[in-house]
Amino acid sequence: MLVADRVIAIAIMALSAYFMWHATELPIGWNGMTGGPGGGAFPFWLSLVMLLAAGGIFVRSLGEDHGGQSFFDGVMLKSVISVVIALFATIALIPVAGAYIAIPLFMFWYVRIFGRHSWFLTGCLALGTPVFLFFFFEVTLKILLPKGFTEPLFFPLYAMFF
Structure with a gap:
């Protein structure tokens, strides 16, 4: 190895x-x-x-x-494959539902279901990550992330920050 x-x-x-x-x-x-x-x-x-x-x-x-x-043993290989499949599903979901839906869904799956962590940690990461991404990319760097069908929900935020 x-x-x-x-x-x-x-x-x-x-x-x-x-x-x-x-x-x-x-x-x-x-x-x-x-x-x-x-x-x-x-x-x-x-x-x-x-x-x-x-x-x-x-x-x-x-x-x-x-x-x-x-x-790699069998258990580790199964874990790696399941995370890779979840990542591909997340990437496939981003153009349709947008980054602000796909990423929290992945975070929920990864932290709560795959990692078996607490609901508090899951909620903090699944909700905090898209908020951080919005302010970092869209507000600070002025880089728009894909929003898919959720685009109209962001119009009020655009009015506040741009």
């Missing part, structure tokens, strides 16, 4: 470097004209974090020895 860890880490580092390179085609600093970050800022800095995290995984794998044991 160490070979797989290293190969995946190197692939993610290469992909991150590629994304950073393309993000520099747009301004990555503060844009004084719009009063916000440049169009390449978020992709650049997110890619840099990915590069550093993958680099940390690669460095950590150099000092490990798993003794030939497999990383």
